[in-house]
Amino acid sequence: MPSGAPLSASQFANLHTFLVAARHASFALAAQELALTPSAVSHRIARLESSLGLLLFQRLTRQVKLTPDGERIFEALQTSWDSLHAAIAGGDALAGSITVHARPSVAQCWLVPRLAGFAARYPDLSIDLRVGNDAVDFRAGQVDLALHYGDGSFPGLAARKLMDEWLAPVCSPEYARQHGLLDAPQQLPGVTLLHDTLAWPTCAPDAEWRFWAGAQTPPVALPARCLRFDRADLCAQAAIHHAGVAMGRRQLVQPWLDSGQLILPFGGFTLASPQAYYLVHRESSLRGPLPVRMQALRDWLLEQAI
Structure with a gap:
């Protein structure tokens, strides 16, 4: 991919495929979203890696995981993709998907009963909700925003108290x-x-x-x-x-x-309680404003808090 050269249609498709695969951390889920076969997704990623001369994913037994180069390129692509949406929408790109992680209890009892209100206000924004008790690895690019219950200490992450x-x-x-x-x-x-x-x-x-x-x-x-x-x-x-x-x-x-x-x-x-609920995301987002889709979700969640 020569420096400064315009992207061909196939190169753009490969980058978009990488973006979707990185977001899901799965070639199979990316294939579902893109209406491709997992093999086609794998081949596109391989061609992109070859053209860049970089390994973007670690291929594990049942999953894929971003390499440090993959994390760096995913973050840059995600930011560029948000900017593109903003330009198309006249600066207000309230469209796309947001991956949210929450503990099962707060998801079940507090967040899920309120999501209909979010969908009604932002019909072009979709929430991909993941739940679990395991720690969230923001470096893998699988989660945009997490709802944590803790003491407010989240080293290396940006956090804002919700309630x-x-x-x-x-x-x-x-x-x-x-x-x-x-x-x-x-x-x-x-x-x-x-x-x-x-x-x-x-x-x-x-x-x-x-x-x-x-x-x-x-x-x-x-x-x-x-x-x-x-x-x-x-x-x-x-x-x-x-x-x-x-x-x-x-x-x-x-x-x-x-x-x-x-x-x-x-x-x-x-x-x-000595603990509280916090909205947590990668600290790198502090270098600039949050993507508008994340701002919308953050502000809506703060409205819901009492």
Whole structure:
């Protein structure tokens, strides 16, 4: 690809194929989006690598991963693609796809119920939502924006607080009646606790309960009897079905409190969480403004926060 020479149609197609494959981190998914075969995608990428003299992807057993050269070129291409959309749309390119990562609980309980409003406001923007408890590798170019629950420390990344959180035990009305939990927490040692063992990165399995119990006067001893989950929404569902008492995050469980499926035992004692929700993206985006499609999503999410 000679320097300064105009791109041919085939070269442009190869670059676009690379952009889509890098975004999905998959030749197969890129083939679906582009209406090609995976073999055709692979051949286009190979021709692009040959013309550039660079290896853009590591070919692993069941996936592909960007090399450092691939990451660099993907970032430049994505920025150029956003600029092209902006030019075509007169400076307001509210079109395209945004890949968002969120923990399963916040996706299930908070984000997904609101997405219809985003789709109505921005019909030409699509959200590709990925969920999981694993750390997000922004370097691979697979995620544009992540919704994290943590203490605000995200080394090497740009972060903006979305909303605070509050902790309060929750259980079903029937469980509260059976165990005499409606007033003070002195009855807590006789119940089954429901733990989100991955409440935030590197926390203890019972971190949320320890934090809440330590704030009581006098501090309350926690029972050993428990059920453990790796998602806060599963803890809440177990509480709805009378399995025990969960540590509820008010941003996530409020609809169940409003419906009466869950109640606040122990007098409703609520405590500000040491963690909060943050919008996180690659720090390199700080060199210039966020792409307009990401600005639109970020601003909409901030509107939804309370």
